[in-house]
Amino acid sequence: MQNEKLRVYIEGTLFAAIAMILSLIPIGIGASFSISLGTIPLTFFAIRRGMVPGLFAGFLWGILHVVAGTAYILNIYQFIIEYGFAFTCVGFAGYFSQTIIKNIKENSLGTAKKYLIITTFIGSAARWFWHFVAGVFFFGDYAVWGLDPVTFSLLFNGASMLATIAVTIIVLVLLFDRASSMFVPKLKS
Template sequence: MSKNLNALVEAAIFAALAMVLSFIPDFVNWFTPSFGAVPLVVFALRRGPKYGLLSGLLWGLMHFVLGKVYYLAFSQVLIEYILAFVSMGLAGIFHKPFQTAIRSKDTKTAIITSFLASLLAVGVRYFWHFLAGVIFWGSYAPKGMSALWYSLSVNGIAGLATLVLVLISLMLLVSAHANRIFLPK
């Protein structure tokens, strides 16, 4: 198989894995981390932004196919299921320095680079959720709470929980099996 075809197949597999992990039940309603973010960041660091963005798009589109879309307006769906999920592929911007660190067995630099990639991807994704929260979900805020504060608290907690989950996962993966996981053959 060609390298391009391998990368496309991997993009679909990682998106499917992210979707499967999305079915882990919420343990604290809206404040649950996004478990699917882990394979998306791993894949983006493995294959770069082009394929990372594609995998994020596939993950977002799978929500439609599997009926996991909360629809208020077309623009809300576009923001929360296309832009937000595609944003996870932004971690791939760091794939070259990350892979250079992996090849040179510089674990510290690889972990720092993966942390920066995660911060970018998760930060941008939850920015989109925050924006949608202010614009579309603000009417669901408890009485007396502003839409801004409501969205910041809900999406901020979920975003931080997701970031912590991704950072811990990456630290473990980079320390244990970096060559096999992050360097395509």
């Protein structure tokens, strides 16, 4: 049992590293809009292994931004919100992990796919919430077109969230349709 837990967290560390590598691919317009490709492997991991390991991997992904020098840190509060809370929250995509795995095992693939889409939205929306908060409180001065900080953060962070959710769902559904068994972890004896 102890070895299996260790294996899960090592796997989470690898998925966090993959997410970080994908985060280095520039897919954005300016500083306010981007598609977060790192969400794809983190969501897959959270669905495969569950919410707690997903939260762990998401937290590592946030810290890796600091280690890699890609974090934009204004102060300790913004750092905690964006690189602590926000990236960690992608792990909430593991909320329906057991339901998805159970439905795959029972060959109820339509139901499993429905929950995969819902849980992807949950993880990405949870992350977006914290980026929205940071946008309002720390980046409101950068609002364009005379927008107030709330509207600015809602529009720009919201557009990024919707684009990230769409790409993540498309990739995970394609992967699911091709090999749904990849979402079910194999236990080693």
